[in-house]
Amino acid sequence: xxxxxxxxxxxxxxxxxxxxxxxxxxxxxxxxxxxxxxxxxxxxxxxxxxxxxxxxxxxxxxxxxxxxxxxxxxxxxxxxxxxxxxx
Numbered sequence: 001x002x003x004x005x006x007x008x009x010x011x012x013x014x015x016x017x018x019x020x021x022x023x024x025x026x027x028x029x030x031x032x033x034x035x036x037x038x039x040x041x042x043x044x045x046x047x048x049x050x051x052x053x054x055x056x057x058x059x060x061x062x063x064x065x066x067x068x069x070x071x072x073x074x075x076x077x078x079x080x081x082x083x084x085x086x087x
Contacts, residue, residue, distance in 0.1 A: 018032070021036070021040075
């Protein structure tokens with residue numbers, strides 16, 4: 001049986017980015033946190049997977065962590081792309 005590890009991260013957003021996310025979340029009647037968890041991160045991972053030739057980050061992480069599990073536990077980090085400013 002494989003153990004499941006949950007990682008936590010904290011993200012700071014500028015006022016403009018937060019305002020955009022808040023507006024999108026309000027339109028969907030959800031919180032900004034729910035928007036990030038349910039839509040932003042999964043969409044970002046799908047885009048990254050297409051860009052990386054089909055192998056998802058979780059698959060690459062699993063391969064790396066299985067080799068290094070005995071040494072040091074690794075903590076995955078999610079990096080969100082910056083939102084483009086409208087001009």
